[in-house]
Amino acid sequence: MAFCSRNSRNIINNLKSKVGLSRLMKPSSDCCYTSCLNNTNRCRFLAPQLRNPDSHSQNKGHFFCFQRFQSTTTEQHFASLPNGEHNQVLDFPGGNVVFSPEMQFLSESPGVYNPCYRVLDDNGQLISNSIFVQVSEEIAVKMYSNMATLQILDTIFYEAQRQGRISFYATTIGEEAINIASAAALTADDIVVPQYREPGVLLWRGFTLQEFANQCFGNKDDYGKGRQMPIHYGSNKHNYFTVSSTIATQIPHAVGAAYSLKMDKRDACAVTYFGDGGTSEGDFHAALNFAAVTESPVIFICRNNGWAISTPTSDQFRSDGIAVRGQAYGVRSIRVDGNDALAMYSAVHTAREMAVHEHRPILIEAVTYRVGHHSTSDDSTKYRPANEIEWWRMERDPVTRFRKWIETNGWWSGEAESQLRSSIQNQLLQAIQIAERAEKPPVKDLFTDVYDNIPWHLREQEKMVRETINRHPKDYPADVPF
Amino acid sequence: MLAIARQRILGQSFQNIRPAVSVLRSYSSAAKQITVREALNSALDEEMSADPKVFLMGEEVGEYQGAYKITKGLLEKYGPERVLDTPITEAGFTGIGVGAAYYGLKPVVEFMTFNFSMQAIDHIINSAAKSNYMSAGQISVPIVFRGPNGAAAGVGAQHSQCYAAWYASCPGLKVLSPYNSEDARGLLKAAIRDPDPVVFLENELLYGESFPVSDEVLDSSFCLPIGKAKIEREGKDVTITAFSKLVGYALKAAEILEKDGIYAEVINLRSIRPLDRSTINASVRKTNRLITVEEGFPQHGVGAEICASVVEESFAYLDAPVERIAGADVPMPYAANLERLAVPQIEDIVRAAKRACYRSVPLAATA
Numbered sequence: 001m002a003f004c005s006r007n008s009r010n011i012i013n014n015l016k017s018k019v020g021l022s023r024l025m026k027p028s029s030d031c032c033y034t035s036c037l038n039n040t041n042r043c044r045f046l047a048p049q050l051r052n053p054d055s056h057s058q059n060k061g062h063f064f065c066f067q068r069f070q071s072t073t074t075e076q077h078f079a080s081l082p083n084g085e086h087n088q089v090l091d092f093p094g095g096n097v098v099f100s101p102e103m104q105f106l107s108e109s110p111g112v113y114n115p116c117y118r119v120l121d122d123n124g125q126l127i128s129n130s131i132f133v134q135v136s137e138e139i140a141v142k143m144y145s146n147m148a149t150l151q152i153l154d155t156i157f158y159e160a161q162r163q164g165r166i167s168f169y170a171t172t173i174g175e176e177a178i179n180i181a182s183a184a185a186l187t188a189d190d191i192v193v194p195q196y197r198e199p200g201v202l203l204w205r206g207f208t209l210q211e212f213a214n215q216c217f218g219n220k221d222d223y224g225k226g227r228q229m230p231i232h233y234g235s236n237k238h239n240y241f242t243v244s245s246t247i248a249t250q251i252p253h254a255v256g257a258a259y260s261l262k263m264d265k266r267d268a269c270a271v272t273y274f275g276d277g278g279t280s281e282g283d284f285h286a287a288l289n290f291a292a293v294t295e296s297p298v299i300f301i302c303r304n305n306g307w308a309i310s311t312p313t314s315d316q317f318r319s320d321g322i323a324v325r326g327q328a329y330g331v332r333s334i335r336v337d338g339n340d341a342l343a344m345y346s347a348v349h350t351a352r353e354m355a356v357h358e359h360r361p362i363l364i365e366a367v368t369y370r371v372g373h374h375s376t377s378d379d380s381t382k383y384r385p386a387n388e389i390e391w392w393r394m395e396r397d398p399v400t401r402f403r404k405w406i407e408t409n410g411w412w413s414g415e416a417e418s419q420l421r422s423s424i425q426n427q428l429l430q431a432i433q434i435a436e437r438a439e440k441p442p443v444k445d446l447f448t449d450v451y452d453n454i455p456w457h458l459r460e461q462e463k464m465v466r467e468t469i470n471r472h473p474k475d476y477p478a479d480v481p482f
Numbered sequence: 483m484l485a486i487a488r489q490r491i492l493g494q495s496f497q498n499i500r501p502a503v504s505v506l507r508s509y510s511s512a513a514k515q516i517t518v519r520e521a522l523n524s525a526l527d528e529e530m531s532a533d534p535k536v537f538l539m540g541e542e543v544g545e546y547q548g549a550y551k552i553t554k555g556l557l558e559k560y561g562p563e564r565v566l567d568t569p570i571t572e573a574g575f576t577g578i579g580v581g582a583a584y585y586g587l588k589p590v591v592e593f594m595t596f597n598f599s600m601q602a603i604d605h606i607i608n609s610a611a612k613s614n615y616m617s618a619g620q621i622s623v624p625i626v627f628r629g630p631n632g633a634a635a636g637v638g639a640q641h642s643q644c645y646a647a648w649y650a651s652c653p654g655l656k657v658l659s660p661y662n663s664e665d666a667r668g669l670l671k672a673a674i675r676d677p678d679p680v681v682f683l684e685n686e687l688l689y690g691e692s693f694p695v696s697d698e699v700l701d702s703s704f705c706l707p708i709g710k711a712k713i714e715r716e717g718k719d720v721t722i723t724a725f726s727k728l729v730g731y732a733l734k735a736a737e738i739l740e741k742d743g744i745y746a747e748v749i750n751l752r753s754i755r756p757l758d759r760s761t762i763n764a765s766v767r768k769t770n771r772l773i774t775v776e777e778g779f780p781q782h783g784v785g786a787e788i789c790a791s792v793v794e795e796s797f798a799y800l801d802a803p804v805e806r807i808a809g810a811d812v813p814m815p816y817a818a819n820l821e822r823l824a825v826p827q828i829e830d831i832v833r834a835a836k837r838a839c840y841r842s843v844p845l846a847a848t849a
Contacts, residue, residue: 191585225618234617241584242617246608252574253609256581256589263537263563263587270581286574293569449619450653452677455709455756 114324116367117347118337122396124404126342133185133346137411143184143341144406145420147176147399150200152424153209154372157216160432161230161376166216168230172197174339174371177398178303180204181344182271182366186352189268191261192240193254195247196231197303198273205238209427213435220481225449226441248274248281251300255291255361258298262359269297269355271348277308279322285329291361292330299351300331300363303338305370310383323365331361338366339398342405369396442481443469513694521663521695522552522684525670526590528702530560533588536674537564539579540592540629549594550630550689576602576627580609583625583679590674593629596645596683603648610679611654623679628670631659631683632726632777633825639813644778646725649681650755650787656708657755659683661729662693665752668706676708683754685727711758713765717747720771720835723762723788725751728775728826735831744839754784762788763796770801771838775831780808802838807831 088099119130135143154171161169172179179200186192192201199212211223215233218226223235224242234242241257244250254272261268278284279302291298302322306313319325326333332354336347344366351362369392373380380389406412443465447458454462469476516524530536537560542549544557544567557565568575572593579589593599599606610623632644650657656678660666666684673680698704714729715736724732729750736746747765751758766772772792774785785806792804810824833843 193581223618223620224616227616227618232616234620236620242613242621244609244613244616246604249577249605249609252577252605253581253584256578256583257585258581259578260582260585260587282571282573283577286569286571287577289569289571290574290578294566445618449615449617451614451656452622457756 108318110320110324114320114335116335116337117343118340119343119346120340120401120405122401124401125408126405131346132342133349135184135342135345137406137409139184140406140409141411143180143345144399144402144412146180146183146200146204147341147402148417148420149209149424150176150179150203151399152421153199153203153212153428156425156428156432157212157230158372158376160216165432165436166230168376169216170196170231170375171372172200174369174392174396174398175303175305176200177341177344177402178273178301178338178366178368181341182273182301182348185345185348186271187268188239189266190239190352191254191257191268191270192238193250193257193270193272194240194243195250195272195274195278195303196243196245197275199231199233201273202233202235202238202240205240207233207235207238207240209424209431210434211235213428213431214438217432217435217438218440219435219438220441221435221438222441225445227445227449248278248283250274251278251281251283251287252290254298254300255287255294255296258291258296258355258361259294262295262297267356269299269352271299271301273301273303275308276302276304276306276313276316276322277311278302279325280316288326288329288331288361288363295359296361297355297359298361299348299355300361301348302363302365303368304365305338305368307370307374307380307384309374309378310380312384321365321367323363326363331363333363333365335365335367338368339396339401341398341402368398440477440480513696514700515692515694516663516700517690517692518660518663518666518684519550519552519689521666522670522689523554523556524700525667525674526553526556527559529671529674530556530564532702533674535586536588536590537566537582538590538592539566539568539575541568541570541575541594543567543592548592550686552684552689553592572598572602573605576605577609579625580605580613580623583610583623584613584621586624588624588626588674590626590628593627595634595641595686596629596631597641597643599627599629599645606649606655606679606681607652611652613654614678615654622677624677626670626673626680626682628673628682628684630686630689632685633809633814633821634686636816636818636821637814638816642814644683644776644809645681646683646754646776647778647783647787649683650757650784651782652755654679655755656680656753657683658708658753659685659725660752661688661714661726661750662691663695664693664699665706665712665750667695667699668704669708669752671705672708675705680708683726688727688730691730706752709753709756709758711752711761712750713747713761714750715746715748717745717769719745719747719769720773720838721747721749721762721765721769722773722775722831722835723749723751723785724775725754725784726777728777731826731828732775732831735828735835738828738832739835742836742841744835744841746835751784757787757791759791759795763792766792766796767799770799771835772800772804773807773831773834773838774804775807775826777809777825780806780811783808802840805834805838807834 089096119127119132121127150172154173157169158171160166175197179198183201183204214221215224216230232243234240250272251274254270258270261270304322308316321335323333323335334347336343347364351364354360355362371389371393403412444462447454447462538553543553544565547554576591579591582589606627610625613621613623633642646657646659649655658669658673658680660669670682673682715733722732732748736748739746747769749762749765774788776784785808789804807826807830812824814824815821836843
């Protein structure tokens with residue numbers, strides 16, 4: 001009967017008269033149903049047969065489980081039910097399923113867009129009746145300073161690449177609020193597993209401008225020992241895993257780290273960032289699924305900035321953004337205005353509480369716009385209108401928006417602004433000069449860290465390299481220390 | 483090996499299955515015998531007991547007791563937090579294992595067969611193998627990837643490939659392949675204790691094989707060094723290198739060759755990366771002839787690397803060209819007669835050794 005109820009009511013009524021099954025259609029779980037459930041193989045036979053009321057086998061023993069049913073009150077009960085009432089339940093291994101005689105497809109679109117949480121309007125004024133987590137003046141000013149610093153850092157390094165002083169760079173312009181506000185809402189113990197457009201999180205945690213410059217120039221002070229391209233920052237002491245170029249691989253890594261935090265009973269979570277494009281990777285789906293099943297304290301922050309290099313979101317997916325996918329995996333989610341620093345802060349702060357205390361993953365979709373090109377290897381005016389970029393850069397700048405809010409609170413002034421900007425500018429230019437002039441990593445750093453201990457053959461090769469350099473010193477650059 | 487009864491892939495009973503044709507060398511009656519399966523299970527058990535950071539992940543490792551029963555009893559003993567049954571996503575659980583290793587735990591990730599590891603190979607290479615180097619030592623990845631590798635019996639092309647050469651070509655990984663129970667115990671323990679990512683290539687057909695083990699091997703602190711090959715049988719006329727199941731074939735070939743007055747030295751590689759080049763070269767300098775044996779595809783295989791190493795370091799000592807015995811250069815066929823033609827047999831090793839010793843041999847392959 002459970003299967004029969006999926007079909008039209010006409011068949012049911014048809015059968016009722018022919019086989020006298022009406023008294024079997026008791027609309028609640030009963031021994032009959034559970035015994036049927038335990039013999040699902042036999043119940044599966046019922047469905048096709050029931051659909052064809054003239055089938056011979058109706059009179060055979062396939063219906064034995066129903067023949068055990070005793071109650072005589074069901075016919076009236078069934079007949080008295082209003083049309084479309086869902087009240088037949090069967091407990092499948094997947095869960096208690098309420099049946100419906102109406103064939104209803106779940107729509108591919110929710111009809112209404114998933115609402116986006118925001119607290120500050122476009123002019124940086126608090127929206128009335130908004131719910132948010134309070135931020136102190138000190139934190140707010142620090143947040144703003146970091147956002148402005150990130151903007152200047154990006155501009156100057158981008159120019160440095162254009163001047164040929166570094167080989168590569170990728171900016172975070174337009175996504176400063178996501179970077180800084182999310183970092184501000186976390187604690188230093190939370191493990192950050194980034195994609196590559198989140199240097200602001202590292203900045204918040206205390207990575208200095210000099211340290212950024214050292215990595216971009218790949219000099220001997222680079223924590224990465226000159227092994228990776230620019231912007232592939234990583235720092236153990238800041239709990240920031242080294243950036244890896246592969247897309248979305250960091251998402252399951254974060255779940256693994258979160259699971260480990262749970263096993264260690266730490267008051268901390270793992271946080272991972274990725275773009276709208278990264279959600280197409282298989283790793284995204286496996287990670288969300290797994291995080292829900294293992295009940296891991298992890299926050300997934302998707303920077304939905306509209307573009308994956310030249311691929312717009314309309315070519316990337318057809319769902320209503322990313323947050324709606326959370327429910328499909330059993331993950332609590334929220335969509336936030338990524339350019340509203342206060343909303344981002346509040347959402348991440350709350351998500352962290354849930355993740356750590358309830359041992360659950362949270363998915364945050366931060367909608368924003370990638371104002372800069374994908375990287376210095378990209379010219380985005382080739383695939384999107386220049387005026388669109390300009391509009392987002394000027395009218396929807398998250399940094400300006402937040403500045404207006406702190407100015408309204410009397411926590412910031414034009415003077416503080418110009419002081420900050422010129423100071424950061426000077427510090428950055430100096431850091432770049434120092435980084436550029438510093439020595440490159442020593443030759444031995446070619447061979448270390450492949451394994452925990454250097455294998456004999458690499459030690460031999462290093463020796464051979466040194467001997468060769470000794471024999472032909474003029475052929476080797478002066479700034480590579482020996 | 484050939485006489486082992488065909489086994490189903492799943493649902494094997496956890497039994498001490500003795501091969502009809504014994505491959506055991508004669509030992510004193512006091513020596514204990516354990517199967518490779520028991521060896522692996524006891525190694526996992528002891529390492530999990532000794533270090534609370536060690537945990538297992540994989541499909542069917544928990545409730546099902548392991549697809550090949552290698553992890554039998556461990557869920558019951560250590561609980562679901564340390565023995566995780568994963569959803570079906572190699573890429574997913576490998577990534578998650580690597581993330582846990584980044585944090586500092588020591589996962590042992592099981593692939594139902596290494597053929598399925600291809601769905602996770604990006605995480606093994608780009609997330610595990612290269613991380614210590616790319617992060618300049620800040621992120622170490624003490625993870626072990628284990629599972630059956632190479633051909634089984636009648637499982638077809640997508641379940642029979644040998645991945646030793648694929649993984650061994652990548653710096654940052656260590657690749658081990660045990661043959662007998664002593665190897666299985668010692669190498670798995672070494673792999674779990676090692677701070678670098680290790681690919682541990684087992685063999686499904688060896689799981690049920692028994693081998694004698696000494697008390698030292700059974701001790702919980704037993705460990706074999708990574709990167710050292712073992713000379714299973716000493717000889718003076720020709721060196722035969724092999725790993726995993728084919729070590730057994732090489733030993734049998736050596737017995738057959740002895741009757742013809744050819745004394746073969748059989749080297750059990752144990753470690754594919756790092757390859758024990760010094761042991762191999764020292765042996766070749768002694769015997770002057772080399773046959774490499776492997777189950778995998780011939781091009782860019784393990785034998786190719788061994789041959790290059792010997793040519794680089796011991797060329798003057800070679801009295802005959804190095805010969806590679808490898809699987810046929812075709813995806814593994816299913817039909818039993820075709821499958822037998824596609825993998826090296828003992829007769830192939832014997833004839834190759836004879837060719838190296840300039841004996842005349844018939845050219846036809848075994849029927």
